[in-house]
Amino acid sequence: MTIYDSMARAPRVFAPRVPPRVGLFVCGLTPYDEAHVGHGRVFVVFDMVARALRRWGYRVFYVQNVTNVDDKVIVRAAEQEEDPLALSDRHFVSYLHSMERLGVRSVNYYPYATDYLPEILEQIQQLIDREAAYIATDGSVYFSVARFPGYGRLSGQKVEALVPGARVEADARKHAPEDFVIWKAATPGEPEWESPWGPGRPGWHVEDTAITNRLLGPRYDLHGAALDLIFPHHEAEIALAESATGQAPLVNYWMHGGLLMMNGEKMSKSLGNVSSLEGAIDEYGPAVLRFFYLNAGYRSPLDFDPDLSLTEAREAYERLARPAGRIAELLARDGEERAGRELPEVDEAASEALVEELDETLSNDFNSREAIALLFGWTRRWSENLPGLSEFSGEALRLLEAPYRWAEEVLGLFPRADSTRSGAWATVVPVAIRARARARARGDYAEADRIRDELRAAGVALEDDASGTRWDAARE
RNA sequence: GCCAAGGUGGCAGAAUGGUUAAUGCGACGGACUGCAGAUCCGUUUCCUGGGGGUUCGAUUCCCUCCCUUGGCUCCA
Incomplete structure (x- = not known):
């Protein structure tokens, strides 16, 4: 290196x-x-x-x-x-x-x-x-x-x-x-x-x-x-x-x-152009902030715009975090022994090769941006299969997930633990989702939307896709 | 003034002595959807600060100039 x-x-x-x-x-x-x-x-x-x-x-x-x-x-x-x-x-x-x-x-x-x-x-x-x-x-x-x-x-x-x-x-x-x-x-x-x-x-x-x-x-x-x-x-x-x-x-x-720049100047207390670290974590979450930092070469100056930078980072980060989270969810629920389709051999090799490539890329003066670009490539390649992800075996999912686990270990991104899904919500929300599914099935969309809106107001966002309805903490 | 780090598309930002210069965001069009969201597909022509030089070939190496930022005894 x-x-x-x-x-x-x-x-x-x-x-x-x-x-x-x-x-x-x-x-x-x-x-x-x-x-x-x-x-x-x-x-x-x-x-x-x-x-x-x-x-x-x-x-x-x-x-x-x-x-x-x-x-x-x-x-x-x-x-x-x-x-x-x-x-x-x-x-x-x-x-x-x-x-x-x-x-x-x-x-x-x-x-x-x-x-x-x-x-x-x-x-x-x-x-x-x-x-x-x-x-x-x-x-x-x-x-x-x-x-x-x-x-x-x-x-x-x-x-x-x-x-x-x-x-x-x-x-x-x-x-x-x-x-x-x-x-x-x-x-x-x-x-x-x-x-x-x-x-x-x-x-x-x-x-x-x-x-x-x-x-x-x-x-x-x-x-x-x-x-x-x-x-x-x-x-x-x-x-x-x-x-x-x-x-x-x-x-x-x-x-x-490199320094973090704000309005063309170094962010510093003496200039007064500071944005609080704790505040940024509160508003965007630690992973988005880490992503923002590591999404640039560490030696380059990096522009921080209080309105744009973290919003953009969040959009980009979630593009990776969603599929990573979905895989992790399935594995957490069913374990690695879950039955299902295996990956074709060539993709199995691709997963291992990618992890190697990630290490190699990062070993070139910690080029985290290039490593993240590789993760986008991997995600794009698999995301078209996402609705059918649940058909895969535990071993196949593990291989799909390997690059994200690499990122968790080294970059600190895509942490598997997700506290928003735990606690009382984990039992209440699925009940509401089932009620909404019944309403949709009988064509009662007013009732279905009412359930979705109420959950939304309580801080839970629902998303439908081919595999059913998923939920997550809503963001403002 | 001296020293250092930078200058890449609408924006943020990689890389490389060599086919069309990543990736993401944004934008536009389409697919999917009861709707929304998410996702997928496609499009996004024109981008390497200026000028020289080396080279078959330079965005990359060399020289020079310009610009931005940082440091010059408080600074992550």
């Missing part, structure tokens, strides 16, 4: 350092506010990456940090008169809830920055010992960019070019304007921890490198995030970790996802 490596700026064949183990780190949130649809994209993409790698036999240890103490958290907490750590906790729990709904369950561990103070202090001390960092007059500690020759390689930036950019703040505490803080001296009223250099709190970049060094080691396989973090954050991670440990490279493969 190949992965597009941002450091090499080219696709590279993936080879973990110690197969079959894969260390994967993805930059997580700074939970000072609710997550938006743009955040969802990255985390769904890397969920797919982890799922795929595991399917292909790798043992992935997936770590995603939580920057629970940071300027933004502190500022927001002050505004709301809330404890900063309580605020980030609250938003992180809400984030986890969204992830659970989205089926993002591949992360092994979400380390909190504040749980790694010993590691952070140790790394800062190493940097000072190696003279890569220095203590400022106020007790802050800065990393000296000049001490790391490789600085700028990932982003293509030249250190000299940063200075005329004029957005690097001149600061008397720094030896050079491009230096960045790794330990911030305490400000009264803000969270602080003891350190050899006085009370303070960790800078942003060093949290990640202290955590990965502890959990994944001085060198690891895969680092992912959206591309807006390349500079300065990932550049700083490389400089810090490699300077502290003396080992390189920190990361073997860098993956950067």
Whole structure:
């Protein structure tokens, strides 16, 4: 399989350092506010990456940090008169809830920055010992960019070019304007921890490198995030970790996802053009949202139009989900031993070949869009047989279903579990359907339509086809 | 200004040094249906930002220009 490596700026064949183990780190949130649809994209993409790698036999240890103490958290907490750590906790729990709904369950561990103070202090001390960092007059500690020759390689930036950019703040505490803080001296009223250099709190970049060094080691396989973090954050991670440990490279493969765009701009809180992740899940459902994300190359910018994008994604998704759901329904009801027609041999082979092709397609830098196109092809091929689907044997249905099960495993689409059909509805609705069928049989369409309308009003949609009447949760 | 990522049909978005450039959405026509929905079939001519170059052949590789977005020490 190949992965597009941002450091090499080219696709590279993936080879973990110690197969079959894969260390994967993805930059997580700074939970000072609710997550938006743009955040969802990255985390769904890397969920797919982890799922795929595991399917292909790798043992992935997936770590995603939580920057629970940071300027933004502190500022927001002050505004709301809330404890900063309580605020980030609250938003992180809400984030986890969204992830659970989205089926993002591949992360092994979400380390909190504040749980790694010993590691952070140790790394800062190493940097000072190696003279890569220095203590400022106020007790802050800065990393000296000049001490790391490789600085700028990932982003293509030249250190000299940063200075005329004029957005690097001149600061008397720094030896050079491009230096960045790794330990911030305490400000009264803000969270602080003891350190050899006085009370303070960790800078942003060093949290990640202290955590990965502890959990994944001085060198690891895969680092992912959206591309807006390349500079300065990932550049700083490389400089810090490699300077502290003396080992390189920190990361073997860098993956950067494209941004989610809204009205031609990056969706971001600072621009205010955000669409809430939880709200999008509420309105369209997790599967449609996942489909929307994975229906584009992960590296491309993706346009989000609050009115159109998810509506379109829903139409497309349901085109696949309906037949997939129908097959799953039959199998759930009758089991795989159900009797019926077998598939012709050639189609049996086609099912197996398609699953292989799906793996192959995805192994080309996680080309989920191409994989989805293959699923459409498969669906189109079989959907003309749908009304007669119930004639097939369990084994035949299983073969028809295999590509959708692949998609469930790797893309998280077409989940078999369907809660809308359970509960009281499952007993009531079929009774109503039978009553309506009797009305239709005697030509009493007024009564038949009345039953359908009443169910509709109660949130249940009926559909007739050659095999009878099906029902599902109605959508608005 | 510097660095990076992009520019493909009405829209969203793939791919490839080579027959008619995926797939989906939308639109239109038809089949099916008591109706609705879903589904199926068909149509959707004109799409690879501009200009050079390499090549038998370029949308793909190279150069250059234009445009959009991101980053340039808060950002998924």
